[in-house]
Structures are given as C-alpha cells and as structure tokens.
Amino acid sequence: MSLVLDNLGVTYGSVRAARSISLTCEPGKIVTIVGPNGAGKSSVLNAIAGASQGKVSGRISVDDVDLSGQDPEQIIRKGVALVPEGRRIFTSLSIEENLQIGTVMRRDKSAAAADVESMYDRFPALARRRKAAGGTLSGGEAQQLAIARALVSRPRYLLLDEPSLGLAPLIIAQIFDIVRALRDEGLGILLVEQNAVAAMELADVTLLMLTGELRRSSEGGSGEDIVASYFASTLVEEGGTAR
Amino acid sequence: MSRLFTLLGLVIVPLLLITWVGSPWLSGVATSSLILMIMVVGLHLFSGNSGVLAFGHVAFVEIGAYACGILTIPSIAKPAIFPNLPYFLAHTTIPPQAGVLVGGVVAAIAAAILFFPLRRLNAQALSIVTLALLLIANIFFSNIRLSSSGGSVFRVPLAATLWNVVPWLLAALLLAFLFQRSRLGLRLRASREDEFAAESGGIDIGWTRLIAFVVSAAIMGVAGGLYALSIGSFSSADFYIDLTILLFAMMVVGGMRSLSGAVIGTAVISIVSNFFSKLQNGVSVGDLAFHVPSGTANVSIALCMIVVLLFRSEGLMRDLEINVADLWSKFKSN
Amino acid sequence: MIFFLQNLIDAVSLGCLYALFALSIAMIFGVARIVNFANGDLMTVGGFSLLLSGTVGSVPTLLAGFAAVIVLSLAMERFAFRKIIKAPMPTLMVMSLGVSLLIQNILLIAFGSRPKGILFAQFLTEPLRFGELRISALNVVTIAVLAVMGGGLVYVLKRTSVGVQLRAAAEDFQMARLVGVRANWVVASSFAISGVMAAASGMILALQVGTASYNLGGRAVILGFIATVLGGLGSIAGAALGGFIIGFATVMAQIFLPEAVSPFRDAFVYAAVILVLLFRPQGLFVAFGRGVRA
Numbered sequence: 001m002s003l004v005l006d007n008l009g010v011t012y013g014s015v016r017a018a019r020s021i022s023l024t025c026e027p028g029k030i031v032t033i034v035g036p037n038g039a040g041k042s043s044v045l046n047a048i049a050g051a052s053q054g055k056v057s058g059r060i061s062v063d064d065v066d067l068s069g070q071d072p073e074q075i076i077r078k079g080v081a082l083v084p085e086g087r088r089i090f091t092s093l094s095i096e097e098n099l100q101i102g103t104v105m106r107r108d109k110s111a112a113a114a115d116v117e118s119m120y121d122r123f124p125a126l127a128r129r130r131k132a133a134g135g136t137l138s139g140g141e142a143q144q145l146a147i148a149r150a151l152v153s154r155p156r157y158l159l160l161d162e163p164s165l166g167l168a169p170l171i172i173a174q175i176f177d178i179v180r181a182l183r184d185e186g187l188g189i190l191l192v193e194q195n196a197v198a199a200m201e202l203a204d205v206t207l208l209m210l211t212g213e214l215r216r217s218s219e220g221g222s223g224e225d226i227v228a229s230y231f232a233s234t235l236v237e238e239g240g241t242a243r
Numbered sequence: 244m245s246r247l248f249t250l251l252g253l254v255i256v257p258l259l260l261i262t263w264v265g266s267p268w269l270s271g272v273a274t275s276s277l278i279l280m281i282m283v284v285g286l287h288l289f290s291g292n293s294g295v296l297a298f299g300h301v302a303f304v305e306i307g308a309y310a311c312g313i314l315t316i317p318s319i320a321k322p323a324i325f326p327n328l329p330y331f332l333a334h335t336t337i338p339p340q341a342g343v344l345v346g347g348v349v350a351a352i353a354a355a356i357l358f359f360p361l362r363r364l365n366a367q368a369l370s371i372v373t374l375a376l377l378l379i380a381n382i383f384f385s386n387i388r389l390s391s392s393g394g395s396v397f398r399v400p401l402a403a404t405l406w407n408v409v410p411w412l413l414a415a416l417l418l419a420f421l422f423q424r425s426r427l428g429l430r431l432r433a434s435r436e437d438e439f440a441a442e443s444g445g446i447d448i449g450w451t452r453l454i455a456f457v458v459s460a461a462i463m464g465v466a467g468g469l470y471a472l473s474i475g476s477f478s479s480a481d482f483y484i485d486l487t488i489l490l491f492a493m494m495v496v497g498g499m500r501s502l503s504g505a506v507i508g509t510a511v512i513s514i515v516s517n518f519f520s521k522l523q524n525g526v527s528v529g530d531l532a533f534h535v536p537s538g539t540a541n542v543s544i545a546l547c548m549i550v551v552l553l554f555r556s557e558g559l560m561r562d563l564e565i566n567v568a569d570l571w572s573k574f575k576s577n
Numbered sequence: 578m579i580f581f582l583q584n585l586i587d588a589v590s591l592g593c594l595y596a597l598f599a600l601s602i603a604m605i606f607g608v609a610r611i612v613n614f615a616n617g618d619l620m621t622v623g624g625f626s627l628l629l630s631g632t633v634g635s636v637p638t639l640l641a642g643f644a645a646v647i648v649l650s651l652a653m654e655r656f657a658f659r660k661i662i663k664a665p666m667p668t669l670m671v672m673s674l675g676v677s678l679l680i681q682n683i684l685l686i687a688f689g690s691r692p693k694g695i696l697f698a699q700f701l702t703e704p705l706r707f708g709e710l711r712i713s714a715l716n717v718v719t720i721a722v723l724a725v726m727g728g729g730l731v732y733v734l735k736r737t738s739v740g741v742q743l744r745a746a747a748e749d750f751q752m753a754r755l756v757g758v759r760a761n762w763v764v765a766s767s768f769a770i771s772g773v774m775a776a777a778s779g780m781i782l783a784l785q786v787g788t789a790s791y792n793l794g795g796r797a798v799i800l801g802f803i804a805t806v807l808g809g810l811g812s813i814a815g816a817a818l819g820g821f822i823i824g825f826a827t828v829m830a831q832i833f834l835p836e837a838v839s840p841f842r843d844a845f846v847y848a849a850v851i852l853v854l855l856f857r858p859q860g861l862f863v864a865f866g867r868g869v870r871a
Contacts, residue, residue, distance in 0.1 A: 012684030051755055073755040081756075088752045090745045097741050105744060153757060296667050353671055359666050360855060367666075368858045371806040374799065375847040382844040484795065495671040538685035548675030549657060555665045 001063045002026040003048075003080065003157045003188055004155040008058035010043040011114035012119075017043040018212045027156060028189040030179065032203035033214075034196040034227055038153035040212040041192040042085055047157045050075045062157065089144040090103065090106060091135030095126050096178050098134055102152040119148040123179075127129055140171035147178065164195045176202050196227060211222045246566045247420050250503055251413060252279075253565065257510075258409065270405050276513040279490030280471045280506060282486075283493045284415045286561025288506040289455045291494070292428055294435030296370045297511045299377030301379060302332045305384060305482035306353050307346030312387075312399040315342040315472065324398060325390045339402035343411065343468035350464025351457050358456045362449035377487070384479035397476030403469050411469060415462045417438040417503050423456060433456055453552055492544055498558025501567040507556065515542045579709050585654065590716035599820030600730065603813045606805055607747040608767040609767035610666060612636030614673040615653060616775055619646050620681035623779025624789045625684065630697040638697065643776045649680075650772030656766050679799075684791040687793035689697035692788035699786060707780025713830035715784055722777050727817065728769070733814075738816060739766055747811060763864055807850055818862060825849065 008021040018040040019121055033041050046052045048060050050072035052073055060067040076082075090098050099116045106112035112132045120127035123144045130137075137145060150158060160179065164172040176198060183189055183204075193199035200206050208215045208227050215230070254277075261273050262540060282304055290297050313328070318336040325333065337345065363373055424430045428453020433439035434448045442448055462536045471477060489512070519540035551559060601620075605847035626642030633641070657676050661668060701718060704711045735870050745753040746763045754760050778797060784787045800823060801816075808819030823846060830842045838845075853861065 049755060051751060069761070072751070073757050073759050076755065076757045084752065084755065088749055090748050090752070092744060092748050093741065097744075099740070100747050101741050101753070101758065102739065103754050149756060290667075294667065294835055297671060359821040359850075364854065364858050367810060368806060368854050371803055372851050372854055375803060379844040379847050380743065400841070484799075488678055491671050491674055492678070495668070524775050527634070536686045537690070538682035541682040543677035545675050545677075545682065549672065549679065552664075552668060552672045552675065553660055554658070556668050558659050 003190065004050070004059075004061050004095045006057070006059040006061070007062060008044065008047060010040065010047050010052055010056055012042070016212055018047070021058070021214055023214065025157060025188045025190045028183060029204045030183050030191055031205045031207065032191045032193060032199045033207045034193055034199055035209035037194060039209045042161050042231075043210050044209075045082060045161045045190065045192055046109045048075075048080060048083075049084075049159055051082065051084070051175070063156055064105065065144060070151070073105070074155055076155070079151050079154075080154035080159065081150035081157070082159040083143075083146045083150045083161065083163065087142045087163065089134045089142050089145050089149065091133065093134055094131050095134065095137070096130045098130055098149050099126075099209035102149040105153055115152045117153065118242060119152060123148055137242060138169050139167050140174065143171075143175055144166065144178070147175075151182075158189065158199050160189065160191045161175075162192060162194060164193060172198060188209060196231070246418070246564050249565050250416055250420070250506060253503070253506060254412065254416070255409070255508075258405065259529050262405065267496065268290055270519050272513070274403060274405045274408055274473055276509060276517075277405070277412050278403070278466055278473060279489070279493065279513065281408075281412050281415045281466040281469065282463055283497075283505045283509050284412075284419050284491055284502070285459045285466060286503060287493070287494055287499065288419045288422055288462065289452075289459035291499045291501070292423065292431040292435065293366075293452055293455055295366045295452065296491075297456075297459075298375045299317050299373030299375065299380075300459070300463055301355060301482045301486045301490065302373075302377040302380040304467035304470065304486070305348040307350045307381055307464030308471040308482065309342065309344075309384065309467075309539065310395060310464070310476060311339075311342035311468030312351040312396045312471035313476070314345060314397050315400055315402070317400070320398065326387050327388055330427060336454065338564040339400055343472065344466055346468030347461040347465035347469075348538070350467065351461035351516070354400075354457045354460030355453070362453045362544040374481065377483070381479050381483055384482075386451050395473070395478040398473050399475045401475050403473035408469055409475075410460050411465055416502070416506075417463065417504075419461065422455070425501060426455060427451060429557035431555075462534070489544070492548045492551035495558055496547055498560035498562065500557070500562035501564055504558050504560035507560055507565075512544055519543045582710060583712065584810050584828065586712055586716055590713075590824075591717045591828050593720045594778070595800055595820035595824035595827075596817040597719075597723050597726065597774055597778045597781070598797045599804035599808065599816040600727070600772045600813065601778060602798065602801035603805045603808070603816030604767050604771040604774065605805045607811050607813050607816075608726065608743055608750070609658070609764045610669070610750075612638045612666065612670045612673060612802065613651060613743030613771075614670070614769065614798055615676040615680060616673075616801065617796075618677050618684075619738030619772055619775035620715030620779030620782060620797055621649055621681070621684060621791060622649055623776035623790070624783030625688070625693075625779075626776075627695045627697045627761075627783050628693060628789060630695075630766055639780070640743055643773060645777035646779070647772040650775065654768040659761060659764070679801075681791050688789075688791065690791065692786075692790035694788050695783055697784065700771045708733035713757060715781070719781050722781065726774060726777060727782035730774075730813075731740060733770070739763075743767060743770075743782075747813070753827070772800055784785070802851055803847070804816055807853060807861060809862045812860065812862050815860060819860070822861075 005023050008014065008018060010018040021044055023031060033044065035041055043052065043054065047056045050070055055093040056068070062078055062080055064142060065078060067078060067080070073101050090101065093101065099119055103112040103116060126145055126148060127143050134145065163175050167175065179189060179191070179202060191203070206227055208230055260272060261269050279471055286300050287298065313332055314335060314337050316336065319335050321328065358377060363371060364372060386393050390395065415577070429448045432450045433444065434451060435533040493508040493512045494505055496512060497506065498504030519535065522535045523537055523539055525534040581766060586668055602613065602616050623642050623646045626645055627638060627714060630638040653676055656671055658669065682720045701714045702840050703714060703716050705717065741777035742763050746758060751868065779794055782793055782797060801820065803822050805816040807823065808815030822865055824826065827842065827846050830845050831839060834842055834845065
C-alpha cells in the first residue's frame with residue numbers, strides 16, 4: 001500500500017528531463033529527492049500529479065491503482081495532492097476561499113467544512129486573517145496556506161515541491177516541523193528540495209537526482225552517504241581546494 | 244528550392260487544365276480564387292510567421308482596391324462620375340497592371356505609417372488594434388462622398404483575367420517563400436514561439452514585425468487592386484468581416500504556419516464554396532432543376548473549418564511544406 | 578439641463594448595454610482563454626426568440642429565449658471547443674469564427690435575409706415622462722438589466738462554490754485542476770453564464786432596432802472584444818468597465834462632435850481605444866503581467 005513509480009520518464013520535446021525513475025513512498029515515511037537545479041526533480045512531481053507539460057512514460061500507481069495518464073482533478077481524488085513549486089496559491093481569493101476550493105472534490109461536505117476549521121487550529125497564522133486576499137500573504141504564510149489547501153482534500157500522499165524556496169531559515173524550520181507532524185500522522189510524503197542539508201535531516205529515505213536520473217545508495221542505506229559523496233565531489237571539481 | 248517549384252507547380256498545373264477546359268464560369272471562379280489566394284499568402288506571411296492574428300488585414304486589400312480602382316478608371320469619364328475627387332486623381336489614368344502595383348505600394352506605405360507606433364504592442368493587443376483599424380477604415384470608406392453613391396467605386400476596367408493574375412500570385416508566393424527562408428523570417432518565428440525569449444536573444448520584435456507587416460500589406464494591396472480589376476465595382480462592405488472570416492478560414496484550414504497550407508486551404512475552401520454557390524444559383528439535372536438555399540455555401544465553409552480544426556487542429560498541412568523531393572524519396576524507399 | 582440629463586441617461590444606458598456585451602465575452606475569455614466570436618450569434622438567437630411573442634405570452638418567450646441561448650452555448654462548448662481546449666489561442670479563435678459562420682448562415686437559411694419585425698412588450702417603445710424629461714423605457718430597462726445581471730454575477734462569483742471555482746480557474750487554470758476543480762465543468766459553467774448575458778444582450782438589441790436579423794449580434798461581439806481588451810484581459814470587472822466607457826464615450830462623441838464629422842463618430846471612439854492601448858497595452862484595469870495565459 002504505497003505510492004510507486006516504475007520506470008517513470010518525462011520528455012519535453014527532444015529533452016529527456018527524467019528517465020528510469022523508480023521509487024516507493026510508503027505511508028508514514030518521508031522520501032526526499034535532492035539534487036541541483038535542473039535535475040528534473042519537479043518534472044517527476046508534476047508527472048505524478050498529472051500536471052506535466054511533457055510526455056510521461058512508465059507507470060505511476062497508488063495502492064495498486066494505476067494513475068498514469070490521468071487528469072490532475074482525478075489524481076487528487078485518488079488521494080495524491082501536490083503542493084507545487086512557488087506555492088501557487090490563488091492570490092485573488094481569500095485565505096478562506098483558498099481552503100474552500102481545496103474541498104471541492106470532497107463529497108462529505110460537513111466533514112470537509114470541519115477539516116477547513118481544523119486547518120485554522122493547525123496553522124494559527126492563517127486563522128488570524130481568514131478574509132485576507134491570498135496576494136497579501138508572506139512567503140511563510142503562503143507556504144502554510146498551500147499545504148493546508150492540499151490537506152483539506154484528505155490526501156494519503158503529499159507531494160511537496162521545494163517548500164523551502166525563498167523562505168528564511170526560521171520559517172523553513174517551522175514548515176519542516178509541520179511536515180514531520182504530517183508524516184507522524186500517517187501521510188506518505190514525497191519531498192523535493194534543493195536545500196539538501198535540511199531535507200536530509202527530515203527524510204527517512206534520501207534520493208539523489210542528477211541530470212534526470214536517480215543515483216541509488218547501497219542496499220538498505222538511507223541515502224545520505226551518496227548525497228554526501230556527491231557534494232564532496234562537486235567541491236573537489238570546483239578548483240580542487242577543500243573548503 | 245524544390246519546395247518552391249512544387250508549390251508553383253501545384254498552382255500552375257490545375258490552371259492549365261482549367262484553361263484547356265475553356266469554361267468561362269470556371270475561369271472566372273479560378274480567377275477570384277487566385278486573388279483570394281494572394282490575400283491568404285499575404286495574411287500568412289505576417290500572421291503565420293509572427294503568430295499575431297491580424298484581424299484587420301483586409302483593410303489593406305481595401306486600400307489597394309481603392310487606389311488601383313480610382314486610378315485606372317478612364318479619365319474621360321471620371322470627373323463627371325466622381326465629382327468630389329481631387330483634381331489629380333480625377334484626371335489621371337494609369338494602365339491596369341501599373342494600378343495593381345500602385346495599390347500594393349500605397350497599402351505598404353499606409354501599413355508602415357500605421358504599424359510604426361504599434362510595433363511594441365503584445366500579440367493580443369495588436370490583434371485587436373488591427374481589428375479596430377479595419378473598423379475605422381470601414382467607416383472612412385463608407386462615408387466619404389466620392390459621388391452621389393457615397394463611397395462606392397465603379398466603372399473600373401475589367402482587366403483581370405486568369406493568366407494576368409497568375410504572375411502576381413507567383414510573385415507573391417516567391418516573396419513569401421524567400422521571406423520564410425530569410426533570417427528575418429527565422430527571427431519572426433522565434434518571436435512567435437516565445438516573445439520574451441526572443442527579445443532576450445537580441446531580436447528586436449518591433450522592427451521584425453514591422454517589416455513583415457509592411458511586406459504582407461503590400462501583397463494584400465496588390466490583391467486589392469486585382470480584385471478591383473476583376474469585379475469593376477465595389478464598396479467598403481466588400482472588405483469587411485465576411486472577407487476576413489473567409490481568409491482566416493482558408494489560412495487555418497490549410498495550416499496557419501505553412502505556405503503550402505495557404506495554397507491548399509484556399510483551394511479546398513474555394514472548391515467547396517463554389518460548388519455550393521453553383522447549387523445556390525440553381526442547377527438542372529436532366530428535367531429537374533433545383534437549388535439549395537442561400538447561405539449553404541457559407542455553412543459548408545463553416546463545417547470545413549470546424550471539422551478540420553477538431554481533427555487536425557494545426558490545419559491540413561500543419562507546419563509542413565510540400566516538397567516533391569521528399570515525396571519522391573519516400574516513393575522510392577517504399 | 579433637461580437636454581443634459583436625457584443625454585446622460587442615453588450615455589449610461591448604452592454604456593450598460595456595451596458592458597453587458599463585454600461581460601458575456603469576458604466570462605469565457607477569463608476562464609477558458611477563448612476569444613469567442615460566436616457569442617454575437619448567441620445574441621442574435623436571443624433576439625430571434627422574441628419573435629415567439631406572437632404565439633406565446635411574454636414570459637414564456639423570455640424563458641424560451643434564455644433557455645435556447647444557454648443550451649446553444651453549452652452545445653458549442655461541448656462539441657466545438659472541448660476537444661481542442663488545449664490548443665493555442667489562435668486555433669480556438671478561428672474555431673469560434675467557424676461556429677459563428679455556421680450559426681449565422683443556419684439562421685439565414687431558416688429565416689431569410691430580410692429582418693423580421695418584433696412585436697414584444699410594446700410598452701417599451703413608449704417614452705416615460707417626468708415633467709419635461711422624456712426617457713425611453715428601453716433605456717431604463719437596459720440599465721436595470723445590467724444592474725440585476727451584474728449584481729447576480731457578483732453574487733455568484735463571490736458567494737457560491739461555482740463562483741470560487743470560476744475565479745480560481747480564471748487566475749490559474751492548472752492549479753485549479755490540481756486542487757480538484759473539474760476543467761470541463763468549470764468551462765461549461767462559464768459558457769452557461771456567458772449565454773445568460775448574451776441572451777439578455779440580444780433581446781435588448783432586437784428591441785432597440787425593432788427587428789431581428791441574422792447578423793444582429795455582429796457588431797456587438799466586436800465591441801465586446803474591444804471592451805475586454807481595453808479593460809484588461811482576464812479581468813471580468815475590467816471588461817464591464819471597458820464596455821461602459823466605450824458606450825458612454827460613443828454617446829458623448831455623438832453630442833460633442835460637429836455635424837459634419839458625426840458619421841465618423843465610431844471611428845473616433847475606436848481611435849481613442851487604440852491610443853489607450855498604446856499607452857497601456859495590458860488594459861486599463863489589470864496589473865501588468867496578468868491576463869495572458871502562459
């Protein structure tokens with residue numbers, strides 16, 4: 001019972017952004033993909049969520065249900081929610097409306113309304129300014145709203161694309177605390193980050209992605225060894241002086 | 244180069260057949276279709292390469308028609324028929340072919356003057372602004388009082404025949420072909436894909452579009468002159484929304500990004516439309532005479548557009564060009 | 578003073594009518610990024626529906642008219658646009674030209690080219706008198722219709738689930754899908770709402786002219802577009818304001834332009850719009866950067 005990628009590939013025209021991506025994300029675990037800019041990490045998340053602008057090959061399945069080729073609005077109904085890069089909250093909608101729109105796919109309307117209320121408990125910063133327009137939020141608040149919006153759909157798996165982007169370290173720590181809490185509540189989380197250090201701390205499994213492919217660590221490892229050696233190798237390449 | 248010859252051949256061969264058949268109706272229909280084809284080639288040169296839909300482009304056909312029409316009417320009768328014309332225009336007559344050329348030149352000058360302040364607009368605003376220009380041109384030419392009949396022009400010599408329109412079409416195709424292959428064309432197509440990226444790459448979209456606009460307006464103006472010479476009388480209503488829709492139908496059905504598409508789209512729509520027009524006018528089969536109601540021809544054009552777009556939304560040719568060399572090598576390898 | 582008030586009401590009324598055109602068009606453009614030229618033909622159908630009033634009463638006529646236009650609008654979305662909804666804007670625009678040509682000519686075949694007289698709510702042609710002031714009842718109705726429809730639209734957009742989905746889709750269509758908004762459903766909703774506005778527009782137009790003809794909505798759809806671009810692509814309120822400004826300016830131009838130039842009145846208005854776009858290409862009411870689908 002997990003989110004499984006089997007030989008996933010994403011191609012934009014003649015450019016292969018990702019190839020042979022195979023991984024498993026279990027409920028109650030955080031799988032982190034780290035890697036430099038342009039490695040193809042976002043392409044993978046977008047492909048899972050059905051938002052890819054390119055051609056997607058391979059198999060994506062959630063709890064043995066095949067998601068490949070489906071529309072985004074169907075995928076979220078199967079329990080996979082994306083918090084995209086740059087948050088993409090609706091700036092012309094209020095905080096309340098941003099949350100409401102996260103519930104349109106819920107059939108159980110009163111439970112959904114209760115979930116919206118519970119978001120205000122979980123994210124007090126949002127509760128303070130329910131009617132404020134999304135465009136007036138700070139980076140950290142926007143990130144919280146984006147996560148909350150995804151959560152009200154009661155997903156089983158959460159895809160997070162660069163949540164730390166543009167945020168101050170203190171805020172990043174807060175966000176990551178929230179992510180940890182969500183993992184403890186049983187959500188399966190697939191996290192993509194450039195900020196390798198913080199992400200590795202958070203992760204149960206770390207994967208390194210370079211130019212479209214995953215570099216696996218040795219069997220059973222949590223992956224930190226491979227990431228560490230990657231960063232060491234890049235330091236050596238940059239002029240040969242250890243810093 | 245074989246692409247160019249293929250294109251030219253594609254046009255000339257059917258025309259040779261039509262001439263050989265010798266039906267005046269068919270020759271007439273072919274002549275007007277060729278004139279429309281020149282317009283579509285002109286429209287494609289700008290809109291196909293730049294991605295900017297110039298909704299108002301028939302304004303340049305109008306300008307060309309008025310310029311050519313007025314100047315080619317024999318000056319013996321002109322001052323009497325058109326009392327409000329300025330002296331120079333009323334007493335000058337030029338030969339028809341020169342008139343066509345003048346139509347193109349005047350349209351090009353107008354295009355240069357009008358587009359210059361607009362060259363930096365984004366694609367959507369530009370589309371609507373060209374439409375607004377057409378609306379203004381329509382009001383202008385409807386309301387000027389050339390004679391007691393308002394803005395209508397008539398008594399233009401009927402000098403356009405099938406084989407003196409053909410050289411103009413070939414010239415237009417050559418011009419469009421060369422433009423497409425030139426660096427200017429390449430830059431313009433780059434801006435079509437992504438305005439920002441092209442500008443960052445150093446392409447001055449404003450000037451590139453301006454040149455394309457002026458060249459395409461010249462072609463439209465030439466078509467306008469030929470139109471005037473083929474029909475003898477016209478007014479502003481001939482160059483308005485109906486013609487615009489027809490040209491876009493032809494361009495898009497053929498494939499907006501392909502020059503061969505302009506030719507093929509015009510041919511397809513022409514054939515369908517003229518077939519139904521004939522039926523509209525009445526046809527006798529043996530003892531039976533029947534006709535379809537007015538408007539059927541347009542319904543058929545509309546259905547062509549809709550069906551082609553639903554099933555092949557980039558148009559029949561997509562962005563490919565017909566090339567005998569390609570077809571020959573495919574044939575040999577099979 | 579009387580003269581001024583009468584002209585003011587004329588100007589406001591025409592502004593309201595053009596705002597209605599613009600709303601109809603901006604609804605679809607804002608959500609689905611489709612420039613729908615066939616909108617004018619929806620208006621024409623609305624106008625033609627008034628012909629029923631000879632056979633059935635006024636209220637059934639209105640209901641039938643609205644129903645017919647909404648159904649036609651939804652059919653357009655389902656059969657002409659849905660399959661190619663991901664195509665680039667020019668393709669969608671040209672498809673709408675095809676649909677427009679189709680509807681217009683079907684109407685032409687069905688009803689002939691001569692305009693048909695309308696006998697509906699004759700009382701609307703009577704002027705209302707307030708002392709020395711004479712106002713056309715139709716003008717008042719136009720203003721009222723815009724107020725009601727505008728108000729209704731605001732209510733729907735701000736207070737209903739549909740409305741929130743429409744606004745989200747207008748801002749970021751893909752993100753809306755990612756949170757679960759059904760693309761087809763929200764696009765169809767925008768077509769339905771646009772249909773309501775188009776029906777009302779067509780009916781008012783037909784009453785103004787007194788007849789229904791196959792190209793009733795032709796000019797209206799062009800005006801609606803120009804208004805939408807003037808107001809700012811993607812801003813529904815901006816479009817309504819753009820339409821209002823153009824309508825208002827048209828009447829004002831009529832009053833203040835010298836006699837000799839007055840046939841060119843519309844040309845002046847269009848030229849003014851071009852000038853505005855030159856200085857503010859993104860439109861009057863939209864912050865730069867928004868409004869064009871990436």
